[in-house]
Amino acid sequence: MKPNPKILAFGCHPDDVEILCGGTLALLARLDCDIHIAVMAGGDVGSPVLPRFVIREQRLKEGQAAADIIGAQFHFAGGEDLEVEYNDAYRRRAVRVMREVNPDIVLTHSPMDYLIDHEETSRLVRNAAFIGIVPNYDCGAAVPPTSKIPHLYYANAIGRRDIFGRPLPLTCAVDVSPVMETKTRMLACHASQREWLRCVLECDDYLEMMQRATEAEGRAAGFGYAEGYIQHLGEGHPQDNILKQLLGDACLEFHPASTVNPVFP
Numbered sequence: 001m002k003p004n005p006k007i008l009a010f011g012c013h014p015d016d017v018e019i020l021c022g023g024t025l026a027l028l029a030r031l032d033c034d035i036h037i038a039v040m041a042g043g044d045v046g047s048p049v050l051p052r053f054v055i056r057e058q059r060l061k062e063g064q065a066a067a068d069i070i071g072a073q074f075h076f077a078g079g080e081d082l083e084v085e086y087n088d089a090y091r092r093r094a095v096r097v098m099r100e101v102n103p104d105i106v107l108t109h110s111p112m113d114y115l116i117d118h119e120e121t122s123r124l125v126r127n128a129a130f131i132g133i134v135p136n137y138d139c140g141a142a143v144p145p146t147s148k149i150p151h152l153y154y155a156n157a158i159g160r161r162d163i164f165g166r167p168l169p170l171t172c173a174v175d176v177s178p179v180m181e182t183k184t185r186m187l188a189c190h191a192s193q194r195e196w197l198r199c200v201l202e203c204d205d206y207l208e209m210m211q212r213a214t215e216a217e218g219r220a221a222g223f224g225y226a227e228g229y230i231q232h233l234g235e236g237h238p239q240d241n242i243l244k245q246l247l248g249d250a251c252l253e254f255h256p257a258s259t260v261n262p263v264f265p
């Protein structure tokens with residue numbers, strides 16, 4: 001492994017990455033990893049009052065500010081909210097970002113989540129991680145193919161359950177207790193979402209909602225606060241748990257087939 005692995009957290013909307021894996025990114029930044037945060041869509045429906053182009057510009061600035069807190073680079077793939085789908089245009093966007101970063105480790109949404117935008121982003125990022133290396137695939141930008149197929153992890157679904165209400169089969173959980181203050185500051189950069197979530201989800205404080213979810217993940221793993229992941233172990237992807245190698249005791253591995261998995265018994 002290279003001394004400073006490159007991490008790409010590729011989410012759908014501005015704030016998704018901070019909610020799902022901001023703590024893990026903060027820990028990896030402490031280890032001098034090269035951190036990149038990408039969003040598939042610009043957050044252009046995330047306001048009850050502002051026009052699309054105005055709220056998009058504001059939300060991309062908020063995403064940049066959150067990335068700045070941990071010294072991460074911020075990327076916008078160019079998509080639009082509620083229109084993310086597995087098609088040619090979005091495939092090219094996803095592969096362009098994947099090639100621009102050429103990551104060692106990719107974090108993205110769970111293949112099953114409450115919002116189809118998230119699920120489609122998961123498919124697009126999974127595919128980009130696999131085909132970014134293919135020289136004859138034209139992503140429409142003059143950027144060279146990736147140099148390898150990266151480690152790929154899916155963050156736990158929002159709400160920590162699939163669409164049938166079942167827990168997902170996590171393979172590991174990362175103890176983010178020491179960086180909860182940083183994770184909270186990153187999410188607080190997305191100030192526009194406080195009013196939006198109050199409006200659509202009747203959630204009065206999105207920071208508290210994130211903290212409660214991270215605490216619940218921690219309880220299930222025996223940590224104060226945690227972020228859970230499922231490693232993609234499909235053919236062609238690296239099979240070793242690089243997060244465990246990087247984070248040591250802060251990464252608890254679950255072995256559903258052999259031992260008790262406190263999250264998915």
Ligand SMILES: [Zn+2]
Nearest residue numbers: 012013016118
């Ligand atoms: Zn989202």
